[in-house]
Amino acid sequence: MGKYVVKRVLLLIPTIFIVCAIVFILMRMMPGDAVDIIVVRMRNAGKSVDADQVREMLGLNVPPVIQFFSWFGGVLRFDLGDSFFQADSVSEIIFRQLPISLELGIISLVLANLISIPLGLFCAAKQDSLADYILRIFAVFFMSVPMFWIATLVLFYPAKWWGYAPEVTYYSLFANPIKNMSMFLVPGILGAIGQAGTQLRITRTMVLDTLRQDYIRTAYAKGVKQRDVLFKHAFRNAMIPVITIVGGSIGALVGGNVILENVFNIPGIGQSLVTALGYRDFPLVEGCVLIMSLFVMIVNLIIDLCYKWIDPRVSFD
Amino acid sequence: MSEPILQVKNLCTSFIQEGGRELRAVDDLSYDVHEKECVAIIGESGSGKSVSAMSVLRLIPYPPGIIKSGEILYKGEDLLKASESRMEDIRGSKISMIFQEPSTSLNPVMTIGNQIMENIMLHTDLSKDDARKRAEELLTMVDIPNADVRLKDYPFQFSGGMQQRAMIAMAMCCNPDILICDEPTTALDVTVQAQVLEQLNNLREKYNTALIIITHNLGIVARYADTVKIMYGGRIIESGTADDVFENPQHPYTIGLIRAVPRLDLPRSRGLQTIPGEPPDMASVPANSCAFAARCKYACDECKTKRPEGEMISDTHYCACPRRELASEERKEVVVH
Numbered sequence: 001m002g003k004y005v006v007k008r009v010l011l012l013i014p015t016i017f018i019v020c021a022i023v024f025i026l027m028r029m030m031p032g033d034a035v036d037i038i039v040v041r042m043r044n045a046g047k048s049v050d051a052d053q054v055r056e057m058l059g060l061n062v063p064p065v066i067q068f069f070s071w072f073g074g075v076l077r078f079d080l081g082d083s084f085f086q087a088d089s090v091s092e093i094i095f096r097q098l099p100i101s102l103e104l105g106i107i108s109l110v111l112a113n114l115i116s117i118p119l120g121l122f123c124a125a126k127q128d129s130l131a132d133y134i135l136r137i138f139a140v141f142f143m144s145v146p147m148f149w150i151a152t153l154v155l156f157y158p159a160k161w162w163g164y165a166p167e168v169t170y171y172s173l174f175a176n177p178i179k180n181m182s183m184f185l186v187p188g189i190l191g192a193i194g195q196a197g198t199q200l201r202i203t204r205t206m207v208l209d210t211l212r213q214d215y216i217r218t219a220y221a222k223g224v225k226q227r228d229v230l231f232k233h234a235f236r237n238a239m240i241p242v243i244t245i246v247g248g249s250i251g252a253l254v255g256g257n258v259i260l261e262n263v264f265n266i267p268g269i270g271q272s273l274v275t276a277l278g279y280r281d282f283p284l285v286e287g288c289v290l291i292m293s294l295f296v297m298i299v300n301l302i303i304d305l306c307y308k309w310i311d312p313r314v315s316f317d
Numbered sequence: 318m319s320e321p322i323l324q325v326k327n328l329c330t331s332f333i334q335e336g337g338r339e340l341r342a343v344d345d346l347s348y349d350v351h352e353k354e355c356v357a358i359i360g361e362s363g364s365g366k367s368v369s370a371m372s373v374l375r376l377i378p379y380p381p382g383i384i385k386s387g388e389i390l391y392k393g394e395d396l397l398k399a400s401e402s403r404m405e406d407i408r409g410s411k412i413s414m415i416f417q418e419p420s421t422s423l424n425p426v427m428t429i430g431n432q433i434m435e436n437i438m439l440h441t442d443l444s445k446d447d448a449r450k451r452a453e454e455l456l457t458m459v460d461i462p463n464a465d466v467r468l469k470d471y472p473f474q475f476s477g478g479m480q481q482r483a484m485i486a487m488a489m490c491c492n493p494d495i496l497i498c499d500e501p502t503t504a505l506d507v508t509v510q511a512q513v514l515e516q517l518n519n520l521r522e523k524y525n526t527a528l529i530i531i532t533h534n535l536g537i538v539a540r541y542a543d544t545v546k547i548m549y550g551g552r553i554i555e556s557g558t559a560d561d562v563f564e565n566p567q568h569p570y571t572i573g574l575i576r577a578v579p580r581l582d583l584p585r586s587r588g589l590q591t592i593p594g595e596p597p598d599m600a601s602v603p604a605n606s607c608a609f610a611a612r613c614k615y616a617c618d619e620c621k622t623k624r625p626e627g628e629m630i631s632d633t634h635y636c637a638c639p640r641r642e643l644a645s646e647e648r649k650e651v652v653v654h
Contacts, residue, residue: 214421220376221416222409222436222487232435236426311426312471 004316008301015297020075023289024068027282034084034280058084081283090287101268107184108191116196120203125230127208143197151190151263168265187260195249202245206238240311247303251296321349322494322527328387330372340600342368344551353521355528357538360548363596366531370497374408410440413488417500419480423472430468433487440491455486459516478509489520497529514541535578539563547571550597550608557634564652567636569644570609575651615643
């Protein structure tokens with residue numbers, strides 16, 4: 001087990017290198033660059049610069065291979081470089097915005113699991129009942145409608161009918177927990193319901209599948225009550241595939257929910273990444289993508305270790 | 318003979334298929350089981366033998382399965398009328414069951430020890446520690462060495478034979494009156510089959526447990542069974558002591574089954590004998606006909622329109638075929654003296 005973890009952690013290094021290389025190349029392949037924007041801006045501000053000066057200032061005048069290795073060398077020293085447009089370094093920006101996206105993501109994730117797993121079990125236990133049908137219709141509905149549409153409705157109608165709108169100024173959770181929650185709760189719920197729909201259906205299917213297994217029949221033959229069969233025998237076996245889905249969604253958390261962050265004006269990393277892409281802010285985009293992929297890799301490692309905890313048959317040797 | 322501990326009377330179990338078609342998996346089945354008796358129920362796949370056994374413990378999944386009528390009397394108490402909580406008391410305690418595939422019948426994410434202890438703690442007042450001691454005794458009883466260590470193993474760490482013995486240990490934890498074995502050896506190697514059967518037989522001697530063995534292995538039956546029931550199309554078509562059925566088979570289907578057992582004493586050129594045709598689709602067999610009629614070379618028109626009356630040939634021997642005399646030639650051929 002220890003050996004396995006060490007091996008997986010060491011494997012992160014080449015993976016990070018590949019991620020860095022791909023995002024670096026893709027950014028350079030995009031048409032247009034930050035230089036033009038900066039030149040225009042500075043001229044408008046009354047300074048006469050030419051593109052070469054700006055290029056030199058941004059470090060874009062050397063060959064791309066050298067640019068890459070000097071950037072990657074920085075990455076290995078935990079230095080992600082400086083943003084082309086913002087005064088702060090990339091690390092500072094990410095460090096400031098990542099927790100905001102994470103908070104939204106964690107609220108969504110916790111709510112999604114609290115909603116979907118108990119309801120999934122319930123639907124499986126009451127298969128084909130009216131409640132099962134209604135819950136499944138809701139699940140499909142929330143899976144299929146686009147989030148921006150629900151988000152807009154949720155922002156618009158309460159304001160129109162009751163004059164209520166969620167907080168739009170960001171306060172840190174520790175500075176002002178009430179205002180923070182009143183900002184995050186609504187987008188958190190919206191983020192949760194889409195995810196919950198998918199997870200409810202998976203949980204239901206997996207529990208139903210598990211309930212058809214021979215060992216469930218054995219449990220009944222031992223005299224185990226139906227409720228205990230469901231919780232003690234079926235649930236853990238059914239969770240093995242569900243964990244995979246939950247794991248995938250944890251990875252997506254750090255990417256931030258661009259739509260929800262935009263609609264509810266939450267200054268998270270998703271919003272920042274989209275803006276940086278528009279401005280061709282190479283170091284910031286590269287830094288964001290790198291941190292997101294690193295997060296996904298670490299979450300996947302943790303999920304893989306969780307399998308062992310849930311399913312004793314999993315072996316790492 | 319003493320009072321039977323289990324009486325199955327006119328049991329009918331059906332499955333309702335899509336579109337409302339009814340499949341009579343068990344059709345008017347009756348048999349008795351006495352203390353310490355080993356009853357073998359024989360039949361091919363789909364003959365209703367497993368369904369009849371599961372019906373005894375009311376383990377038929379509903380829907381689509383439903384026990385339509387009949388009585389299952391355990392020491393005089395009708396289990397079909399018992400409450401669900403009463404059934405939970407009986408299952409695993411008074412009447413236990415083991416299944417065909419030990420590898421899938423054990424919960425893969427629970428240790429063997431926990432699975433055995435669960436059964437013990439459900440039906441006794443033993444503390445967790447005492448239950449663990451009892452589980453250890455049970456594993457030792459079924460010849461699993463280092464039982465204290467093996468309790469912590471998961472099913473996948475056991476071999477097939479050990480898994481089945483662990484199932485037996487689990488089923489025997491409350492010294493049940495009846496142990497139903499649904500094809501207990503089908504998934505096991507031949508050498509392991511013998512060990513498992515020997516184990517079951519020893520337990521029967523030691524604890525006076527009655528065994529209901531469901532199988533299509535005639536070898537098992539000839540060696541261990543006191544009474545034999547041959548099932549076809551959800552009905553018992555012949556029953557009797559092992560000697561009655563093997564020494565003097567009456568029903569053409571029974572004769573066909575015995576003929577189909579490969580014989581080392583006959584020339585190889587005889588080839589493998591088969592019963593022509595296929596097992597019936599139970600949904601399309603008319604209730605008032607002999608289920609075997611379509612495959613029976615002695616069948617007449619009446620066999621297809623009238624349900625054959627069963628008759629007692631001797632005190633113990635029952636057969637449901639009015640035309641059984643026609644099979645006398647074939648009968649002589651299959652009986653080895």
